[in-house]
Amino acid sequence: MSRYIVKRILQSLLTVVIVVIAVFLLLRLMPTSGYFTRDDYINMTEEMRSAYLRNLGITDPAVIQLQRFFAGVFRGDLGRSITVYPKLPISTILAEKVPYSLWFGLASMFISVTLGFGLGILMARFKDRWPDHLGTAYVVAVRAIPSLIYLFLIQIWVTGIMRWPMVFYEDRPVTWILPVVSLSLTGIAWYGIWLRRFMVDEENRDYIKFARSKGLSQKYIMRHHVLRNAVVPLVQYLPVQLLLTIAGSLIIESIYSIPGMGGLLVYAIKQQDNNLVQVLVLIYAVLGVAGVFVGDLLMAFVDPRIRLAEKKKKKEALRV
Amino acid sequence: MTETREKILRVEDVVIRFNLRGKELTAVRSASLDLYKGETLAIVGESGSGKSVFTKSFLGMLDKNGRVASGNILFEGENLAEFTREEQWLKIRGRKIAMIFQDPMTALNPLKTIGEQIREVITLHRGMNRQEAREEALAMLGKVGIGDAAQRYGQYPHEFSGGMRQRVVIAIAAACRPDILICDEPTTALDVTIQAQILENLKELQREMGMSIIFITHDLGVVANVADRVAVMYAGEIVEYGRTPEVFYDPRHPYSWALLASLPQLGEKGEDLYTIHGTPPNLFKEIKGDAFAPRNPRALKIDFEEAPPWFAVSDTHFAKTWLLHESAPEVEAPKIIQRLKEKSLKGLDYGS
Numbered sequence: 001m002s003r004y005i006v007k008r009i010l011q012s013l014l015t016v017v018i019v020v021i022a023v024f025l026l027l028r029l030m031p032t033s034g035y036f037t038r039d040d041y042i043n044m045t046e047e048m049r050s051a052y053l054r055n056l057g058i059t060d061p062a063v064i065q066l067q068r069f070f071a072g073v074f075r076g077d078l079g080r081s082i083t084v085y086p087k088l089p090i091s092t093i094l095a096e097k098v099p100y101s102l103w104f105g106l107a108s109m110f111i112s113v114t115l116g117f118g119l120g121i122l123m124a125r126f127k128d129r130w131p132d133h134l135g136t137a138y139v140v141a142v143r144a145i146p147s148l149i150y151l152f153l154i155q156i157w158v159t160g161i162m163r164w165p166m167v168f169y170e171d172r173p174v175t176w177i178l179p180v181v182s183l184s185l186t187g188i189a190w191y192g193i194w195l196r197r198f199m200v201d202e203e204n205r206d207y208i209k210f211a212r213s214k215g216l217s218q219k220y221i222m223r224h225h226v227l228r229n230a231v232v233p234l235v236q237y238l239p240v241q242l243l244l245t246i247a248g249s250l251i252i253e254s255i256y257s258i259p260g261m262g263g264l265l266v267y268a269i270k271q272q273d274n275n276l277v278q279v280l281v282l283i284y285a286v287l288g289v290a291g292v293f294v295g296d297l298l299m300a301f302v303d304p305r306i307r308l309a310e311k312k313k314k315k316e317a318l319r320v
Numbered sequence: 321m322t323e324t325r326e327k328i329l330r331v332e333d334v335v336i337r338f339n340l341r342g343k344e345l346t347a348v349r350s351a352s353l354d355l356y357k358g359e360t361l362a363i364v365g366e367s368g369s370g371k372s373v374f375t376k377s378f379l380g381m382l383d384k385n386g387r388v389a390s391g392n393i394l395f396e397g398e399n400l401a402e403f404t405r406e407e408q409w410l411k412i413r414g415r416k417i418a419m420i421f422q423d424p425m426t427a428l429n430p431l432k433t434i435g436e437q438i439r440e441v442i443t444l445h446r447g448m449n450r451q452e453a454r455e456e457a458l459a460m461l462g463k464v465g466i467g468d469a470a471q472r473y474g475q476y477p478h479e480f481s482g483g484m485r486q487r488v489v490i491a492i493a494a495a496c497r498p499d500i501l502i503c504d505e506p507t508t509a510l511d512v513t514i515q516a517q518i519l520e521n522l523k524e525l526q527r528e529m530g531m532s533i534i535f536i537t538h539d540l541g542v543v544a545n546v547a548d549r550v551a552v553m554y555a556g557e558i559v560e561y562g563r564t565p566e567v568f569y570d571p572r573h574p575y576s577w578a579l580l581a582s583l584p585q586l587g588e589k590g591e592d593l594y595t596i597h598g599t600p601p602n603l604f605k606e607i608k609g610d611a612f613a614p615r616n617p618r619a620l621k622i623d624f625e626e627a628p629p630w631f632a633v634s635d636t637h638f639a640k641t642w643l644l645h646e647s648a649p650e651v652e653a654p655k656i657i658q659r660l661k662e663k664s665l666k667g668l669d670y671g672s
């Protein structure tokens with residue numbers, strides 16, 4: 001088991017490094033004009049520009065730059081933004097923005113999981129009856145209608161009816177409600193539809209037939225066999241989703257004017273803020289990879305077959 | 321001899337229908353059966369003859385699209401065929417009538433230890449607390465031939481071989497001391513030596529707990545080994561039943577002949593193996609006369625017109641064939657079957 005963990009950690013690190021290097025090198029292919037704010041670029045002479053670039057270290061060979069970047073990251077220095085927030089340390093920007101996305105993300109994830117699981121259980125329990133049809137209609141609606149449309153409608157109608165402010169104010173808790181709810185709509189649908197599907201799969205398995213023939217009640221079987229087993233394949237995805245809440249949501253943060261992380265990466269790319277792009281890619285890569293890794297660990301924890309697959313492989317290797 | 325024994329289950333004229341895309345399919349057509357306390361009754365018949373469906377109806381385990389359309393299933397003064405609610409069945413399933421299925425690889429929850437899976441039935445049906453249930457579960461595991469039960473108790477199904485899993489399944493089914501244990505081809509998926517051990521275990525359990533067993537199988541060797549009585553099923557109907565030697569050495573129904581004649585063990589060197597021609601009848605259609613008649617080269621005219629009633633061969637041996645009617649013509653059984661009768665006098669051993 002511990003060998004497996006070490007192996008997976010090394011694999012994860014390698015993945016992150018490869019992703020970051022790839023993005024780093026791709027960014028070197030961009031025109032160097034991206035390293036200037038517009039005013040600077042216009043006001044500088046050609047010589048001043050190349051001196052500025054040399055000063056930034058952009059003209060050094062890519063390997064050196066890469067080394068410098070990683071060295072900086074290890075020291076905890078993420079560098080400075082170039083064009084999005086000129087000269088501001090990136091760590092300061094993150095410290096500002098991450099908490100908004102994180103708290104909204106966590107709240108919505110909590111709601112998504114509880115309501116989504118509830119929905120999935122109801123749909124499976126009343127399969128092909130009206131709760132199932134209603135749930136399916138909801139899921140289809142959330143997926144098929146472009147989210148901008150219903151998110152806008154929710155914002156306009158609900159704030160109108162409740163006489164709430166249209167946008168987010170940090171000191172007005174009622175303005176927190178709609179962003180959280182809006183953020184949860186797709187999550188609820190996602191958890192609901194998958195849990196339903198996995199539960200229905202489990203219900204049709206032979207061991208459920210045998211459990212019924214043992215005289216266990218439908219309720220007991222649902223709770224202790226069907227639900228328990230159906231949650232397992234979902235468990236794997238929880239950590240990724242939890243960690244990536246940090247990334248925020250582009251649409252919701254912009255329609256409610258929440259100063260979070262949502263859209264920062266897109267914006268940084270548009271503005272050619274290479275430093276910021278690199279750091280964000282690094283962060284998302286680390287979170288994504290770590291999430292998958294923790295998910296796999298959790299899986300091994302809740303599914304006894306996985307742990308053994310490792311052991312067996314080892315035994316077989318020894319036998320050969 | 322059997323008259324003095326107590327009948328524990330009486331199944332009368334059970335008809336089971338399934339609704340398949342709007343059409344009615346009759347899987348069991350008026351099947352009857354008696355089960356005595358402590359005996360083992362084997363049900364044999366080709367695939368699709370309705371053995372599983374018939375016996376599943378004793379626990380209310382038919383698929384959702386199926387129902388007992390008529391007939392009685394009399395058990396402990398109640399007619400199970402009239403049960404409509406799940407709660408009624410919960411009093412029967414597991415604690416009175418238990419069932420084990422063919423495939424041991426899929427019968428256990430892969431994510432729960434086998435200990436949990438035995439314990440849950442014991443606590444449910446016998447009202448024991450956790451510790452007592454554990455003791456009882458360990459004892460059961462020992463009885464079905466699982467060594468170092470205490471260690472095995474905490475293991476998961478994938479850590480067991482097929483044979484071991486089937487033992488676990490048997491332990492679970494027997495843990496609540498049911499009056500009737502239905503075994504639906506419990507050893508078909510296992511290899512022969514393990515099959516034999518498991519049959520021994522079952523017999524021992526039966527001796528100890530005094531339960532009755534209904535044993536469904538394709539393997540007539542197994543039947544000879546475990547069954548006190550045999551019922552032959554064809555196209556959703558029991559066509560012959562009797563004590564095992566009676567049915568084996570003196571079968572009367574042409575379908576029983578065909579079934580026995582197709583056994584490789586009975587063939588003589590150089591003789592072609594007997595095969596049953598044609599296919600079973602379409603279950604969507606009404607069947608006229610003897611269901612086996614179209615495939616029976618020795619069929620009489622009346623076989624196509626009217627369904628035969630039961631005829632008694634002895635006090636314990638019955639067959640549903642016009643051949644037993646007093647005015648029926650002499651029809652010779654296949655050579656192979658005639659030889660069986662001669663061999664029976666010499667005492668042929670069928671056990672595998």
Ligand SMILES: Nc1ncnc2c1ncn2[C@@H]1O[C@H](COP(=O)(O)OP(=O)(O)OP(=O)(O)O)[C@@H](O)[C@H]1O
Nearest residue numbers: 338340347366367368369370371372373374383385
């Ligand atoms: N849920 C169902 N819906 C429709 N038809 C069904 C259903 N279950 C069983 N049947 C039909 O009932 C008939 C009897 O099936 P059953 O499984 O009892 O046969 P069997 O004698 O047990 O065969 P085998 O030896 O292969 O197990 C078959 O024709 C089968 O197709």
Ligand SMILES: [Mg+2]
Nearest residue numbers: 371372373504
């Ligand atoms: Mg069957």
